[in-house]
Amino acid sequence: MSTAAVNQKLWEQNATPKHRIQWCPGCGDFGVLNALKAALARLELMPHDVLLVGGIGCSGQIRNYLNGNAFHGTHGGALAYALGAKMANPALTVIALAGDGDTLAIGIENFVHVCRRDPAVTLLIMNNGVYGLTKGQKSPTHGLGMPQGVSTEEDPPFVDPLRLALVCGASFVAQTFSGDPKHSADVLVEALRHPGFAVINDFSPCVTYNKFNTYDWYKEHVEHLPKDHDPADMQAAWRLLDEFDRKGKLPLGVVYRHPRQRTAHQRLPLWDEELADVDPEPMLRLFR
């Protein structure tokens, strides 16, 4: 057995047993789960060093389907909890796993600003174009690939998470497809190695409520990035998105990666002994 295989096992302990996973058979999120386990195993991360912050939605359930520390709070909150945890303990590998509704509707306030803040957190958007858990209402990414009528207040055009992330200053922007878990795992590995905020838009078909963006539809519409694309070139990233749009294709791969290297913060003092013997003098001096 290779080390990677052993590790993959490690990621299946402490998790909700396979037979109790509550996704519909065929849900794209299974592919995401496999890719995530593969990436974590490949990076040889230990489950106790990883914090998985889930969103609220079918997608967010993923955090309990593999080993590792896991937390989820409110709808739209994943990124902000992740930010606080990462600020407190930069040694943790912090991954936010949330749906498109969670990230781009109710959680967009957090999304926009976490892109700007650029913490070393990875966000995997499990994008299915609908609100799965609440039974199929339109999410902000709804309408991908459908003929665009005249947009109305009720039915505005869909949000493109890649463009939004770029505009908001995300330093790593990538796209993948859960029907191609090998590619997803490769992208995740890169994202987890990135020293800043990494956004991955992972197309993860909802077989129950999104009858348009099916596996077959995606297979027809996704296309890997050209080999010569330079992800460090922001202008090239924008050009690329436009070109793919024109072709009617969805790019798979790392669209943009800021070349910056950053030094991580220190872990915040936590244990009694780290908090002892604090000198109040500099504070008292202010009030004399």
Added chain:
Amino acid sequence: MVVNNLKLLVGGVQLRDGVTTVTDILGKMFVRAGLHVLAMEKGYASTIYGAHQYDPMVVSATPPLSYGDDRSDILVALEFDTNPDAPIQPNRDTILRHGKNLVDGGVLLYDSTTGTVDTGDLERRGVKVFPLPARQIALRELKREVVKNTVVTGALLRLLEFDMDLALFRQYLEERFGRKGKDIVELNLEAARRGRAVIEEVLRTNGWHDVGYRLVPQPTTGRAVLLNGNDALSMGAILAGCRFYAGYPITPASAILEFMEAHLPRYGGRALQGQNERESIRAAIGAALAGVRSAVGSSGPGISLKVEEFGVAGVTETPVVIIDTQRAGPSTGMPTKPEQGDLAMAVFAGHGEIPRIVLAAGTIEECYTLAFEAFDLADKYQCPVFLLSDLTLADGRRDVPEEFFLKNRRPVVRHGLLREADLRQDGYRRYQITESGISPRNVPGVPGGIFKSSGSEHDEQGMITTDPPKRKAMVEKRMRKMQTYLKEDAKPPLVFGTPDGAVLLVGWGSTRLPLLDAQARLRAEGLETCVVHFTHLWPFPTHLVRPLLQRGKDIIVVEQNYAGQLADLIQQECLLPTRRILKYNGRPFYTSDITGGVRQLLTNGTRVVRVGDRAPAVVLETVPEGD
């Protein structure tokens, strides 16, 4: 001649006239000289520039309890006319607003840069008037407008016959500006001397010997500081081990965020200015989840926006301290005016039910001591702990001996955080069902423990479940914490006086000192009262409170809100009838409000008195008691 006892009010245009520069310097000098200072109502506006600002201050030989009423002995008006021909003279704003509350025979000092003001009315009441062209002196004679406030300071020191040789003032300046250079010290001293000279001149031309008030240094037992509740709370939080603080700017809580941003890094911590209220509390929860003592601070509207996260902290059993420096609501209400309107929110807000602890500071000192308690309780009970302050405390300043802070400091003890060695045994359960309701707590990153946590209902392992017996057991486990708290940590209200057969004056928050002041004054009038003041409000310590309140004759709850939120809690928990003195006009409680209210309640048998200007003094309850 009144020695070491006076009430001073400095007023002017916000941001332009440097009202608090003057009161801050004076206050600190008085404290250095062993006098006691209380400045509990910082009147300011939520518009930035041009609004009226005032800062009343009591200076006395013994620690003052409250401003008493809204009368002042000395009024300082820092405004000057930008346009002397304007029909309404702006330099009269302070005089118009506060002149009527100046005592007969008091003192008025005002900036006369653009001419003198007609003060005939005041003079007829024996007020001694001192026109001082402070700005003109600063600008024309000293070529530095900034020293206008020092001119005023010098004048006031002379008026009060305090620090006549400016020795204390020199010492203060040298400590403050010594590093910036001798020139600044000398310039300020010169400005103070010029202010002093103007006063000498006015005294001489009027043939006055003095103004009737004098301050004399007193021996001190040790150094004291002059600070407000936000300062004390921030300092307490840092010493209590808080290393992550998040906030979104809001009056009057912003000052805590600013303090934390300035000081936390020195102690290895970090402060985060969230991009909105929800990011702030979520980040604080994230940091707490990672094991750090973490707090989020805000005021009314910001707390409302965080309500969804109260449940997250409660159900995931994440210890987070939520600071609410209350201000007048609802909605944006009056951002710079005090009220105690958020008690019900702290106790009840949120969907579903969670364990929570609510503490409220009653004094500046308690903002410090309760900060330690809040973080300890959060750690121990793994639930949100609310620490309520209010605008009066948050901004009000008072001298506190430095000794107090050193003596009341406690070592940080992280209750029950598991370490690697504790996690060796198999089958760690984050939400283990225990008798106390408290489960062993692991933080992510410690080998041997995997932390599965969820805002959805979960089993002992943290895995989501809706299984009825598991749900029931988990709800009960969480709520049992409150029983444990009531047994081990709940504190009865503070009691001042003997409750037996007495009229009980019950309060919480910043009403403490006015209540004690009222108690003293009522005693002088022959009415013995007992002050009962709450710091630990939820879970309500019924077993400690009910027997206590029953011993009194009449329970009069004094609160700064319309409904009487504490009174309602008492009625709900103790099944005892309460009477109420309520104030909600945006001014803090004055002693006179309380003494007047008590007299009205006791003489005409009403149940509710609503005090404060223009509010009806007495509201007869339309619903008859009983049937």
